Amino acid sequence: MRAAHAGDLQPLYEMAKLTGGGFTNLPADRTSLTDKLERSDAALSRDDNMITDDLFVLVLENAETGEVRGTCQLFSQVGQKWPFYSYRIGTLTQHSQELKRTFRADMLTLSTDLEGASEVGGLFLHPGERAGGLGLLIARSRYLFIREHRARFGDRILAELRGVIDEAGGSPFWDGLAGRFFGMNFQDADGFNAIHGNQFIADLMPKHPIYTAMLPESARAVIGIPHPSGRAAMRMLENEHFKFDSYIDIFDGGPTMTAETDKVRSIMEARTAPIVAIAKIGGDGAKSLVSTGRLGDFVAAYAQIENRVDGVAIDPQGAALLDVKIGDTITHVSRW
Structure with missing residues (x-):
């Protein structure tokens, strides 16, 4: 993207x-x-x-x-x-004492x-x-x-x-x-x-x-x-x-x-971190949606991410797609 x-x-x-x-x-x-x-x-x-x-x-x-x-x-x-x-769907409730009945009518109101x-x-x-x-x-x-x-x-x-x-x-x-x-x-x-x-x-x-x-x-x-x-x-x-x-x-x-x-x-669960390694990710790595860049430089792609103590590791293919290197900052969220 x-x-x-x-x-x-x-x-x-x-x-x-x-x-x-x-x-x-x-x-x-x-x-x-x-x-x-x-x-x-x-x-x-x-x-x-x-x-x-x-x-x-x-x-x-x-x-x-x-x-x-x-x-x-x-x-x-x-x-x-x-x-x-938009139309807002609402309900109008009216009651007739004489008929002892309550009438509810659904209504669309321009909003x-x-x-x-x-x-x-x-x-x-x-x-x-x-x-x-x-x-x-x-x-x-x-x-x-x-x-x-x-x-x-x-x-x-x-x-x-x-x-x-x-x-x-x-x-x-x-x-x-x-x-x-x-x-x-x-x-x-x-x-x-x-x-x-x-x-x-x-x-x-x-x-x-x-x-x-x-x-x-x-x-x-x-x-x-x-x-x-x-x-x-x-x-x-x-x-x-x-x-x-x-x-x-x-x-x-x-x-x-x-x-x-x-x-x-996706906004709430996403995390931003620096890349500390570009390496093949093992079984503990997560397939994630990853983005980097602002405004016209924004790009996003799937990549393998592994959390490290001081940042994250990203797989080589993902790094190439995003054109990122060690030291760059990325935002990532798990794929689900």
């Missing part, structure tokens, strides 16, 4: 065409991807501790071939350029509660590379990046999971709710949002709560449900101490997972 640069535009575009829709952070649009890379470059060029509206793009590179085969993104603080909307949080997203691994723990490498490298640049990120972090998309590329949730107000199908709205942002939601979406009982069953059935391809991602987030806290995406109804940044498992 390394920081992206302008030369990664073409492989990012090729991967974006494989996402299948509902993947707002990786649109199959060259102009939007160029803007993302330029924005990331600006964020990587600013070496201070101010938290602002930064975007960082990382890519997975095959060290042997130089091919880019995966990517992810980090947003330092959402809701700064335009509001960050900007998550503004100011950081976000991890845009994770995509090329279909030809889905083996060997590379998805975990992409996902967990984001948390080591955050740990290395902690002052640039908020105290709360979120991850939006893609919701259920049907075989035709449509969204039952969008069709049952927002589509009725916008006169746009899901593909058009999703594409517009990916390129232009979601301010049009503020302009057109009704502000009053929506009773879920008034939605068609097809829409109710997918509220808070991830796309089948996102179930593994949801489990990874849960392993990192994220949880589903009643917030869903306004477009496809997918779950928004949240966590306290300092309690994310």
Whole structure:
């Protein structure tokens, strides 16, 4: 894993065409991807501790071939350029004394509660590379990046999971709710949002709560449900101490997972130490995720690590991947 640069535009575009829709952070649009890379470059060029509206793009590179085969993104603080909307699931309880009955109604309320949080997203691994723990490498490298640049990120972090998309590329949730107000199908709205942002939601979406009982069953059935391809991602987030806290995406109804940044498992369990030896690691060594470097020099890879009294030993292959030597400092966390 390394920081992206302008030369990664073409492989990012090729991967974006494989996402299948509902993947707002990786649109199959060259102009939007160029803007993302330029924005990331600006964020990587600013070496201070101010938290602002930064975007960082990382890519997975095959060290042997130089091919880019995966990517992810980090947003330092959402809701700064335009509001960050979610639906919050709530319940309204009412009691009738005459009927001696209590009625509970689930409701969706348009919310900007998550503004100011950081976000991890845009994770995509090329279909030809889905083996060997590379998805975990992409996902967990984001948390080591955050740990290395902690002052640039908020105290709360979120991850939006893609919701259920049907075989035709449509969204039952969008069709049952927002589509009725916008006169746009899901593909058009999703594409517009990916390129232009979601301010049009503020302009057109009704502000009053929506009773879920008034939605068609097809829409109710997918509220808070991830796309089948996102179930593994949801489990990874849960392993990192994220949880589903009643917030869903306004477009496809997918779950928004949240966590306290300092309690994310990879951030909390990671350790920083100097390299005191580069040597073949025996049976006591741990297969770890290891990172080094700041900002544009950030890299992460799997390596064998062994704790020593005054630092750590790293295997030669891992040291070569990370381009580190004795005396350099690395951050490592066990693979699990």
